[in-house]
Amino acid sequence: MDGQDEAENLVDNRPDDQEMLAVREGDVGKMGTLFERHHRMLFNFFLRLTGSRAISEDLVQDVFFRMLKYRHTYQPENNFMAWMYRVARNAHLDHARKFKLELVPDTDEQPWEPASHDPSPHQKLEQEQEVALLRRALGKLPVEKREVLVLSRFQNLKYEEIAEIMGCEVGAVKVRVYRATKELSEIYFELAGEKAS
């Protein structure tokens, strides 16, 4: 990433950076503002990774607690979002290590809310089945592949930002996104085939 890109990211994240700097200086109440802005996004990040609402809620708490605890390590030249997602990845890794399980989504959770637009009942059913199938496929994907897809597809982060989070080159991120999508697609169509036959 060159200097100009970095400067742009800083502009994008200026409000977050200022809040976080205030937290670092001891005004920890400002973490409440950051929670307001990001908790839902983080929750969905963990939900795609773990498939469990309960675990995801715990992990969100963990992320904000870690950011409080390690607030001194935050540097103003860091991109806040990248820093937050690094903390989030670590929280998830520690969790997975602690419970020594390859987390498989699609478990005991309540049914997914229907899509926001209003298709016909038939289309709706079809789409719900597709979503359920895709969730199963995502669950079968190795966690590091699932992660890069979640970051790029569900969190809508730019590849440049993901590179900063993962600490690698943008090119490497794109290669990972391609490979993860390809593997997901293979699993998905295999599952769909099983179901059709």
Added chain:
Amino acid sequence: MKCEQLKEMLPDYWSGALDQTGKAALEAHLAGCALCQREFEQLGSVWRKMGAIPEERPSAAMRARFEATLEAYEHGLQQARRVERRKKLDHWLAGWWPQQPAFQFGFAVAFLAVGLLVGHSIGRGTASPVSSGASNIEITRLQEEIHDTRQLVTLSMLQQQSAGDRLQGVNSSYQIRQPDPPVLDALLHAVNYDQNVNVRLAAVDALHRPASTTEIVRKRLIESLQRQDSPMVQIALIDLLVEIKEKEAREPLRELAAKADVNAAVRTRATWALERIQ
């Protein structure tokens, strides 16, 4: 363009970052390569389907938990700063007076207790400021040393004004697999001092599991039995002591069974318990 290059372009194409020249090159290749065309369609459809997975909303409890955690954390920080200032003052005093560690310690504890009474709600009733102060110091220590938010939330909820919140604190302790001493301490404190009987009862229940009944907890439960004035809580405690077969409880149970001013049901239960703890 080679097939390899096309694959490299796909992520940008999906995210909408591919420019016109790129798109043109991509389409040109697809037109002449059935294999890539097939992959392009399959992967593209999966990418689109991912967009149909709806975003979800976390529960309202999550925000409440975060707020409780943040509050506990802020409180802990203030506490730590106060102790820090106290240390500095002690240091300054030490320059004027001869070293008297015991006096200084006592003074520090008293100072802390007063600070707590003024600065933080510890519940009304018979709450003892010193023991409550001790668990607050432990909150601070917890915040510094561990990052298990559940313990923190339990501790923080147990300090709340409203009995409903404290009950929630007791309930959240169930989610802690191996409660730390400060959590056990807070639960025992609730058993002994909470002015709400429901909270006391719930705290007895929360201590009623193998992970919680450590040596120290057993001992303190026996002490609670002697201190308790609610018959319901007394009976809950007796049942717990029977359950864990606490032999040390025999003497206090005998006393309880013999005391004239103790509720009749409690005395009967104590006698019943004595037959079971042999």
